[in-house]
Amino acid sequence: MKNIKMTIEYDGGRYLGWQRLGDSDKTIQGKTENILTKMTGSEIEIVGSGRTDAGTHAKGQVANFKTSIDMDLPTMQEYLIRYLPQDIIVKELEEVPERFHARYHAVGKKYSYYVWNNVVPSAFERNYSFHYSEQLDLEKMNKACEKLIGRHDFIGFSALKKSKKSTVRTIDEISIQREDNLLHFTFIGEGFLYKMVRILMGTLLEIGSGITALEVIDTIFESGIRSEAGMTVPAQGLFLDEVYYN
Incomplete structure (x- = not known):
């Protein structure tokens, strides 16, 4: 076999x-x-x-x-x-090897999320990015990324109702690259909860556009309340880039 x-x-x-x-x-x-x-x-x-x-x-x-x-x-x-x-x-x-298991042996994942950041939408990017027309403060968003990096309980940034399993995860890297109107967000970590990347993205966008204060991240880590985090951005901007194994 x-x-x-x-x-x-x-x-x-x-x-x-x-x-x-x-x-x-x-x-x-x-x-x-x-x-x-x-x-x-x-x-x-x-x-x-x-x-x-x-x-x-x-x-x-x-x-x-x-x-x-x-x-x-x-x-x-x-x-x-x-x-x-x-x-x-x-x-x-x-x-x-016979014992290899794609899920249980994974030690990390890399995701990308793409945002088309312009008042005018794109005919070509619409299926692979989220159109967000508000002006974004990248410096503030980078500060928010720094707060999210590390080992935290991310239950407030997930769509889980309750979980008997641990909701503590480690994020190793969140980075933002801009090429004209297209923003590329990269998330690398040991694992991600249900809809976690999409909720983190919604939170980052709301911080970047001034809808939400930077300090909301600390509040959510303390409270674990999903409703205090940002929107769940649409799925079409999200890509699973790589799965890491030892």
């Missing part, structure tokens, strides 16, 4: 997210499992590094599956590229 690690790129715009759903075939996991099952002739279940929301994209999602099929990796990749939808691409296949 071989354990195969996949690196997958996808445009999430027309899908209901990563996770397989019983009442819909419009998921990344579902589409990929269907093609793998046809390729191998046996029922295949894949394990992803984590879920992405409906509309979220990925440049480096990681998953693994087990199979006994006698097929080399280049032939397997060629089959997947040929039969998967064009908005789901298996970029790389690698045979890994």
Whole structure:
């Protein structure tokens, strides 16, 4: 039995997210499992590094599956590229040790979020960024990023109602790059809670546009109250860039 690690790129715009759903075939996991099952002739279940929301994209999602099929990796990749939808691409296949688990063995993730910051929207960027027309104070936003970096309880920056598991996470880096009207935010950390990056982004934008004070971050860390944080920005600006493993 071989354990195969996949690196997958996808445009999430027309899908209901990563996770397989019983009442819909419009998921990344579902589409990929269907093609793998046809390729191998046996029922295949894949394990992803984590879920992405409906509309979220990925440049480096990681998953693994087990199979006994006698097929080399280049032939397997060629089959997947040929039969998967064009908005789901298996970029790389690698045979890994039997115990490798895409989710449990992940030690960090890198996300990007893109904001089109101009009064006039973009016809070309609309599917891959969030149009935000307010003027932004990047210096203030960078100060907010500094407050968010480190180990904190991020429950107030998530859409979790309650959690028996720890909601403490470490963020190693948040950076902002501007190229004309397009802002590129990078988030790197050990892991992220449900909708955490999108809520952090909404908070940063509200701080940058003067809707919210910089000190709100300290307040949310103390209170853990979601309603004190910013909006949940739309999913189309969010990309899972990379998953890190030891």
